[in-house]
Amino acid sequence: MAEIINIPVILATARKGRSSEKAANFMLEQAKAYGLETELIDVRDYRIEATDNSGNLPEAQRLSSKISRADGLIIVSPEYNHGYPGELKMMLDMLYEEYFKKPVGFCGVSSGIFGGVRGVEQLRQVSIEFHMVPIREAMYFPQIDSLIKDDGRVTDKDYHDRAKKFLDELVWYAKALKQHRD
Numbered sequence: 001m002a003e004i005i006n007i008p009v010i011l012a013t014a015r016k017g018r019s020s021e022k023a024a025n026f027m028l029e030q031a032k033a034y035g036l037e038t039e040l041i042d043v044r045d046y047r048i049e050a051t052d053n054s055g056n057l058p059e060a061q062r063l064s065s066k067i068s069r070a071d072g073l074i075i076v077s078p079e080y081n082h083g084y085p086g087e088l089k090m091m092l093d094m095l096y097e098e099y100f101k102k103p104v105g106f107c108g109v110s111s112g113i114f115g116g117v118r119g120v121e122q123l124r125q126v127s128i129e130f131h132m133v134p135i136r137e138a139m140y141f142p143q144i145d146s147l148i149k150d151d152g153r154v155t156d157k158d159y160h161d162r163a164k165k166f167l168d169e170l171v172w173y174a175k176a177l178k179q180h181r182d
């Protein structure tokens with residue numbers, strides 16, 4: 001029987017009108033097509049008033065059950081003023097040990113030409129403090145509204161191949177690390 005690998009896709013912004021949702025849905029579809037068990041984790045469903053890492057909040061408990069089961073993560077994040085959204089950090093900071101020794105792949109999104117690369121580089125550093133393994137491959141979605149139309153159509157056909165290469169690396173680490181975590 002094929003090994004079940006669970007890799008959720010985190011949508012990092014709660015902004016009204018967010019275009020990053022299109023990139024997150026694209027990655028979700030690619031992960032499903034790759035044969036992964038996956039789901040969208042939307043920061044909108046985990047908004048809290050202030051940083052709280054006690055583990056007591058219902059939001060933390062809901063998130064904990066999902067991240068504990070995960071063998072890795074895909075984070076789809078827009079770049080806001082050369083960083084990543086604050087609501088993503090507040091959500092991630094609710095947990096700690098649930099992330100240990102799991103790979104994470106990053107997808108940056110922007111309306112400009114750089115595809116959110118600066119926010120992604122910051123997230124790599126944060127992920128190390130969570131004892132995660134940030135993979136080298138990344139997906140960048142510059143000029144998002146031309147790249148992915150409102151109906152979800154991706155205008156650059158290379159993106160399916162790029163997603164495959166990204167998932168190849170992420171799943172390699174997910175399988176390797178899972179063996180030793182179990």
Ligand SMILES: Cc1cc2nc3c(=O)[nH]c(=O)nc-3n(C[C@H](O)[C@H](O)[C@H](O)COP(=O)(O)O)c2cc1C
Binds near residue numbers: 019021079080109113
């Ligand atoms: C507060 C804020 C700051 C932003 N800063 C940047 C930035 O530093 N670099 C960039 O390429 N785009 C920036 N953008 C534009 C986003 O790239 C654009 O909104 C894009 O659609 C992705 O974000 P979204 O999911 O919120 O739509 C910013 C947008 C907002 C709302």
